[in-house]
Amino acid sequence: MSPSSPLTDTTGVPTTDVLIVGAGPVGLTLAMDLAGRGVRVTIAELRAYKEPPSVKCNHVASRTMERFRQLGVANRLRQAGLPDEHPNDVVFRTAMTGIELTRIPIPNRLERFVDNGGPDTWWPTAEPPHRINQIYLEPILLEHAAALPNVTLLNRTRVDGFEQDADGVTATLVGLDGGATRRVRARFLVGCDGGASGVRKAIGARFEGTAVIQRVQSTYIRAKDLLGRLPGKPAWCYYSVNPRRCGTAFAIDGRETWLVHNHLNPHETEFDSVDRDQS
Known part of the structure; x- marks a missing residue:
């Protein structure tokens, strides 16, 4: 207090x-x-x-970082989250440990203000986006x-x-x-x-617009050996695309904690329709 x-x-x-x-x-x-x-x-x-x-938030947009700069907390936030050298890339694979289909390179914290060669660079602001989980x-x-x-x-x-x-x-x-x-x-x-x-x-206020955009089962896990099992360069976000189960996984601490999103299929009406251990 x-x-x-x-x-x-x-x-x-x-x-x-x-x-x-x-x-x-x-x-x-x-x-x-x-x-x-x-x-x-x-x-x-x-x-x-x-x-x-909660581990809900994974990314802070540029405009929000600008507001945090005005409020005096941007520098502290920049030092928190993933390790300095951890890639912020978004990767698409047949499974998290499967074949890589494509990758969007995004600068890590050390390179964020100097890298100008990728699709998420050259931000015309002193506060570009920042990968940081809500925890x-x-x-x-x-x-x-x-x-x-x-x-x-x-x-x-x-x-x-x-x-x-x-x-x-x-x-x-x-x-x-x-x-x-x-x-x-x-x-x-x-x-x-x-x-x-x-x-x-x-x-008495009500939401307007589409009530349900997508149905996703979220699980926060600790998997100490997962990073070492991933092929190629690490990433911040992993998209898995295959006929059995599509979803995403986010690196939380860049070492052993992850947020896993299982995208429910049309016939799966409840979040617990998906066995978290089998997916």
């Missing part, structure tokens, strides 16, 4: 300018941006402080945001409901370690609580 605390109004209800629900990359980035503009921010997060995040990205954002004087971080805290009026929002917060309940008064409430957002559902 950061050292700052919300102010209190005349009724004893703690107040803040903005209450952010969710301390993932989006919520933390918003908190950092607002705090830098002098806005008081309170973040309510279900997880404990520094509890390991490395989020802790850096968390430490930076929690240290800001205008940010109060409430971990192990659930937003149980909220009421809006003409002047702001009053939210009910429940501590998950003991069940203590408190109310927080905010000028604005922002839902940064993921795809299953409780805030989104509470306000």
